[in-house]
Amino acid sequence: MDEKTKLTADEYPISAAAPPALLAYIALGANLGDREQNLKAAIEKIGEISGVRVTKVSAFFETEPVGGPPQGMYLNAAVEIDCTIPAGQLLRELQGVEKELGRKRLGKCFPRTIDLDILLFGSEVIDEMDLKVPHPRMHDRAFVLDPLNEIAPNAIHPILGLTVAELTRMYRERHTDK
Ligand code: A4P
Ligand code: MG
Numbered sequence: 757m758d759e760k761t762k763l764t765a766d767e768y769p770i771s772a773a774a775p776p777a778l779l780a781y782i783a784l785g786a787n788l789g790d791r792e793q794n795l796k797a798a799i800e801k802i803g804e805i806s807g808v809r810v811t812k813v814s815a816f817f818e819t820e821p822v823g824g825p826p827q828g829m830y831l832n833a834a835v836e837i838d839c840t841i842p843a844g845q846l847l848r849e850l851q852g853v854e855k856e857l858g859r860k861r862l863g864k865c866f867p868r869t870i871d872l873d874i875l876l877f878g879s880e881v882i883d884e885m886d887l888k889v890p891h892p893r894m895h896d897r898a899f900v901l902d903p904l905n906e907i908a909p910n911a912i913h914p915i916l917g918l919t920v921a922e923l924t925r926m927y928r929e930r931h932t933d934k
């Protein structure tokens with residue numbers, strides 16, 4: 757390459773720094789339709805989001821519904837993703853997946869074909885109108901903690917300063933009949 761066409765580091769296309777990846781955790785829940793199929797389809801679609809790679813998937817846990825009107829049992833799971841997009845964009849992408857899988861928003865805690873919640877996003881703490889991370893109720897729900905503890909016992913809750921394993925143990929202690 758002669759001097760005239762030589763690119764400086766700034767101009768060279770691949771010199772642009774790749775956005776740093778972080779590990780994030782998503783909770784999945786379904787209690788309408790073919791619940792197992794809904795979870796599997798959601799995991800596949802999450803893996804197709806640009807800038808997201810699914811790195812771990814928990815077992816599927818059958819759980820009693822918590823809150824809301826009387827409704828059927830849930831299947832819950834958690835996934836770990838390696839993520840290079842910002843949390844707000846991830847939320848919008850997940851809402852797109854919920855919509856594609858036929859989610860109708862009937863009201864809070866109503867039955868759903870699929871619910872996708874961001875539990876942890878690296879060590880970020882986010883407190884916006886439409887996005888709170890860590891998920892504000894994650895430490896008080898067995899249907900979230902059990903699947904998450906299976907894939908990420910050492911992940912740290914950045915507000916409480918405790919690992920998922922510790923949160924799970926403390927939840928059990930609070931809910932064991934004395
Ligand atoms: N939002 C704020 N922070 C987040 C976040 N970290 N991740 C906002 C995802 N969304 C977040 O969510 C309502 C709003 O929360 C969204 O507009 C988003 O901007 P939604 O999915 O429309 O409604 P939702 O799921 O009914 O509300 P939410 O607050 O996610 O409900 P929960 O507290 O998650 O409870 N029982 C069992 N056994 N298993 C379940 O999975 N799920 C629920 C839902 C109740 N009982 C359950 C289960
Ligand atoms: Mg939700």
